[in-house]
Amino acid sequence: MLETRSKSQNYRRAVRSTVWLLIVAAAGAILCSTLLLSVLRVQGTSMEPTLRQGEILLVIKRTSVHSGDVAAFYYNNKVLLKRVVAEAGDEVAVQEDGTVTVDGEALDEPYLAEKSLGSCDVTFPEQVPDGRVFVLGDNRKSSIDSRSSAIGCISQKSMIGKVILRIWPLGRIRVF
Numbered sequence: 001m002l003e004t005r006s007k008s009q010n011y012r013r014a015v016r017s018t019v020w021l022l023i024v025a026a027a028g029a030i031l032c033s034t035l036l037l038s039v040l041r042v043q044g045t046s047m048e049p050t051l052r053q054g055e056i057l058l059v060i061k062r063t064s065v066h067s068g069d070v071a072a073f074y075y076n077n078k079v080l081l082k083r084v085v086a087e088a089g090d091e092v093a094v095q096e097d098g099t100v101t102v103d104g105e106a107l108d109e110p111y112l113a114e115k116s117l118g119s120c121d122v123t124f125p126e127q128v129p130d131g132r133v134f135v136l137g138d139n140r141k142s143s144i145d146s147r148s149s150a151i152g153c154i155s156q157k158s159m160i161g162k163v164i165l166r167i168w169p170l171g172r173i174r175v176f
Helices: 002-035
Strands: 037-041 054-059 070-075 080-088 092-094 100-102 130-136 159-168
Touching: 037 159, 070 130, 080 092, 080 100
Parallel strands: none
Antiparallel strands: 037 054, 054 159, 070 080, 070 159, 080 130, 092 100
């Protein structure tokens, strides 16, 4: 009889500790996802070939992004993904052949399938204002980005964060 109570008490104790462990893990995951990380699904083709339609990305939330980062930001209640090519104070220009220069030096852009001026209605060279960044899609022919006066340079306050990991599809997992 004493042995049965002991087994019963051990079982209850194990169940209780397991439930508490699951509650703490769930609370930690919820806090992490709301405060530190965001999961986004790629919509559109403006970042091809780097990012493709339907891929799932992990974004670390922060307001500070730098040249070369693939950034997620809000624009007209939509989340857009673009590459940061110039930061505050930089002078950026896009040539007729699609070559991008920052402070007079051409960028090495191995992630592009082809260079293109694309849809552009801003005057170059343009100096990036304080607190803003100049962004371009990797698929320059179909991307609407900072080359359009409708979007322009993106405020750091509009930034969701930096893409750090492609988690789906499994065959294309990549750290950025």
